[in-house]
Amino acid sequence: MANLPPSLSMGTPFGGPSTSTQISTGAPANKDRNLASAEQLVLDLSNPELRENALLELSKKRELFQDLAPLLWNSFGTIAALLQEIVSIYSVLAPPNLTPAQSNRVCNSLALLQCVASHSDTRMLFLKAHIPLYLYPFLNTTSKSRPFEYLRLTSLGVIGALVKVDDTEVISFLLSTEIIPLCLRTMEMGSELSKTVATFIVQKILLDDVGMDYICTTAERFFAVGRVLGNMVQSLVEQPSPRLLKHIIRCYLRLSDNPRACAALGSCLPDSLRDGTFSNCLREDQIARRWLQQLVHNVGVGRVPAHQGGGFEHML
Incomplete structure (x- = not known):
């Protein structure tokens, strides 16, 4: 991820053998x-x-x-x-000094x-x-x-x-360790950059089946995540951030893979994600545009009738 410091080189370990090429270039001495x-x-x-x-x-x-x-x-x-x-x-964290x-x-x-x-x-x-x-x-x-x-x-x-x-x-x-509530807190009140990293973490958790099951097991967890994502989308209408929006869309798209979550998204997915509000914001990002199209499609065709008890609403 671009906004995280790059990882260390995983090349020759400490004290590893040097090659004749390295000797000629002086690389071993530098190492x-x-x-x-x-x-x-x-x-x-x-x-x-x-x-x-x-x-x-x-x-x-x-x-x-x-x-x-x-x-x-x-x-x-x-x-x-x-x-x-x-x-x-x-x-010095509380009170903040x-x-x-x-x-x-x-x-x-x-x-x-x-x-x-x-x-x-x-x-x-x-x-x-x-x-x-x-x-x-x-x-x-x-x-x-x-x-x-x-x-x-x-x-x-x-x-x-x-x-x-x-x-x-x-x-x-x-x-x-309850990382989800801590990430949601940052997604609500952090800077754009910290919101982006926190949303990336939630996205990676959702992409794992264990994480997906955890968030979609109870209505409370799903709606806690959905509420924060929705608030972030609303704030991006006024101050767009293509990078942050891309991670939000990916989180929504992953949630739409769960039938109950997809049914709930039919009523709580922000209208601004459906009506072309972010067309200019995503103009340069073909992947994010494709994810958004797939999300809208999933939510449109994946709604489970309420009488079948497929959504989260009956659990609240």
Whole structure:
């Protein structure tokens, strides 16, 4: 996803063998220097006096360090140091007294955790340690100031990194931790960018069968998601955002795959998605236009008669 920081290179691991081509171009020397630099900066994370600079340097240069995630995870005390940074600002979340400097420092810690969440060797270890739970207080904030918004967005980036890889075990874990209400909160009050990432996370959850079943099992869950999606569509009528709208349409389209949800969408799908309101907004996005056409078609032909008890209304 474009608005998430790109993942690390998954090339030659630390200390891997070099080829004759690399020798001739001087690549091994550069790799050795990067390795030594990364190792020293990771060691500095355990020193409170050196940690702030190490956080800044590692977060800025993390793409230069191949397989940084395993190094972070397997280095003694490193993950504990990152969690210590996160926990240290809980006290300034409510009432909201977070300063830009505090926000930047914690966001650098979160950027390193995103590396761990993105890497195939550390992703499940990251989940089994329940580390995402440490981020949830940031997603539960309501202040719209820049330090809080930056904190929310970076936290969402960590969750987004987890769901980018289609893995039912990841989705099941997130659902067990009530990630949906936290994403819905951000979708209602966050900036355009944080709304987009939060909607992307909900979209990826819906695209997994476990996530789809979770949201469509009860009328309350379905209508909670539907209400927020509908409000977002209404706000986009005044301030269009093609990228955000595309994720919203994909969420609706996936919901229309469920017969009961499709029946309910017949009465709660916003008219602005049916009447061409967003034609100009989606003019350059052929995929989103096709998704919207399919959504309108599904809702039009997929309605289940009320007397058959196919919709959600009888459950409320």
